[in-house]
Amino acid sequence: MLMKTQDIGYILQKLQSERKKIEKLTAVLHSVDNHPSNRHIYYAEDREEARELQSQASESRVTPPSGDFPDLIKRKTAASYRELEARKSRVNQLEKLYMEMSLKKELQKKGRKRKLREDELVCPTSKLVYKWRSERKR
Numbered sequence: 001m002l003m004k005t006q007d008i009g010y011i012l013q014k015l016q017s018e019r020k021k022i023e024k025l026t027a028v029l030h031s032v033d034n035h036p037s038n039r040h041i042y043y044a045e046d047r048e049e050a051r052e053l054q055s056q057a058s059e060s061r062v063t064p065p066s067g068d069f070p071d072l073i074k075r076k077t078a079a080s081y082r083e084l085e086a087r088k089s090r091v092n093q094l095e096k097l098y099m100e101m102s103l104k105k106e107l108q109k110k111g112r113k114r115k116l117r118e119d120e121l122v123c124p125t126s127k128l129v130y131k132w133r134s135e136r137k138r
Contacts, residue, residue, distance in 0.1 A: 008101045015094040022087050
């Protein structure tokens with residue numbers, strides 16, 4: 001039982017570290033891909049002044065070059081996106097493993113439990129579902 005607890009702790013630690021790495025990587029990739037939003041707010045007294053401000057803003061707006069990145073940068077961002085997808089799939093695997101291990105640990109504990117039959121399930125899944133009998137806590 002102690003070894004199972006330590007294994008679950010290790011899996012949980014790796015899961016949390018992978019989630020943090022995913023968070024950092026997405027923040028970096030979003031800041032690379034998204035252009036900074038230079039939005040200025042103009043206040044106008046009436047509709048004519050608002051139209052005038054809109055026309056001035058549309059004339060002075062310069063579109064940033066979107067596809068003029070060097071090949072090295074394109075390859076690095078593609079590699080970063082592949083790494084992000086690999087990390088996300090690893091997190092999914094670790095979550096499944098953590099859930100399985102915690103279920104096995106709970107099944108080893110004391111207490112009366114039983115598998116639910118298919119007709120007892122509220123929303124049927126392919127996984128086994130257990131129900132513990134209620135016991136009075138003293």
